[in-house]
């Protein structure tokens with residue numbers, strides 16, 4: 083048995099002072115305060131409270147449900163042997179689980195990438211990895227609106243059909259856990275309903291939907307929204323559109339890219355106030371350039387220029403170089419949310435949105451995936467399945 087001690091712990095719904103965290107077989111077996119429990123004599127003790135000048139805060143490892151790459155690697159193009167390099171990079175930024183996310187590409191290319199990612203997910207599940215690992219696949223496309231496609235190649239966008247969805251599902255061998263889709267497209271509602279039936283978190287986005295179409299998507303089974311405000315029909319006070327649904331429906335959660343580039347800080351405040359403490363989710367939408375110098379990088383089939391941390395293709399934003407620890411710190415800078423609130427948006431809210439019950443929280447039965455933070459949100463170390 084391993085016992086982890088720290089100065090504070092975020093479950094994240096609650097804060098515990100002077101916590102003790104018990105880990106057995108890579109899973110959390112108990113959480114309590116030091117005052118409530120003794121440390122068993124035979125336990126291995128990891129005392130984080132005295133390994134630095136600042137307080138050590140123990141939080142669930144971050145989970146990024148929308149991530150295209152980092153450390154020079156693109157998840158659609160990386161060879162199987164290259165992914166550990168990306169996993170290591172993510173781990174240093176406090177991430178313990180993520181959804182590799184596709185962009186619209188020729189279907190054959192997408193299917194090849196899905197097959198490889200499915201292998202990586204299976205290998206990580208069966209292995210004893212001590213790094214961040216892929217937990218499921220997010221299909222961002224190909225069922226996106228031409229009008230709000232961002233940089234997804236127009237020739238690769240297709241109208242939703244059950245046949246194409248089935249082909250992608252088979253290529254990914256059932257590992258699709260999330261799908262971004264524009265609900266106003268012909269055929270979308272049928273695909274949304276079928277994906278939801280297979281426990282995929284259907285997320286509305288890259289969409290020009292009017293309010294009624296967005297609501298119809300939610301009625302069909304969508305329960306989340308992708309990078310709110312970006313690649314969406316803008317909010318108009320007489321034509322609220324998809325944002326009217328995303329910002330007012332308490333049944334759905336929604337995510338944002340809090341890099342300070344995709345959204346103005348004031349818009350992040352509007353989002354956090356509207357969507358609230360329980361349903362706001364942070365994503366990075368990071369691409370291969372994350373953690374790398376400015377230059378030219380691939381985002382699936384798309385070539386992207388990165389200058390001063392801004393990723394663009396022909397002037398349109400194309401992913402980010404954001405890391406999840408910075409997203410968390412940005413939220414505390416841009417709004418009145420506390421570090422614990424921001425951590426919640428990067429952990430529990432994300433895993434609840436996509437139905438990953440063993441991740442994103444410090445509670446008995448969950449995997450012992452943890453990040454140790456300073457009070458300013460800097461990552462001090464990351465623990466995966468009980469391994470430091």
Ligand SMILES: [Zn+2]
Nearest residue numbers: 148183222367
């Ligand atoms: Zn994306």
